[in-house]
Amino acid sequence: MMVGYHAHTQALPTTWDEACAQSPYNGINLDLGHYTAAGNKDQIEFVKKHHDRITSMHLKDRKNKEHGEANTPWGEGDTPLKEVLQLMKKEGYKFPATIEVEYPIPDGSDSVKEVGKCLAYAKAALA
Structure with missing residues (x-):
């Protein structure tokens, strides 16, 4: 059984290397x-590098450290969502990817509508 470890902004790329080196059953969420x-x-x-150890991926857009780290609607942050989705498609990676909406829901919208916008973004990226 694989165990997928999840981290927030405290993890460095080397953190994942260390976790995966401890056991072939350690993976990356x-x-x-x-x-x-x-x-x-x-x-x-x-x-x-780590596609074979990624147990799942959370997809959301955020600004990077230089731009304040805020969660944003998809396409407004610094996360290369389109490029990663295209890489997953091209290489046939089989790990699941989960849409996350963590930015403030705009007035007049709701979480279902916002997930729909994210899904439309993902579909356009993969078209």
């Missing part, structure tokens, strides 16, 4: 938004 907010700029290379 990668939160791409938190990884970006922590100031990491190697998201694509990270996914390529």
Whole structure:
């Protein structure tokens, strides 16, 4: 059984290497938004390197450390969502990816509508 460890902005890329080195059953529950907010700029290379240890991925958009780390609607932050989705499709990665809405819901909207916007963004990225 694989165990997927999840972290927020405190984890460094080396944190994942250390966790995976401890056991072949240790995996990564990668939160791409938190990884970006922590100031990491190697998201694509990270996914390529660790794809076989990623148990699941949380997809959300966030500003990076230099831009304040805020959660944002998809397409407004620094997280390379489109590029990662395209990489997953191209390489046939089988780990699940979960849409997360953690930004403030705009007036006149609701969480279901916002998830729909994220899904539309993902579909357009994969078209």
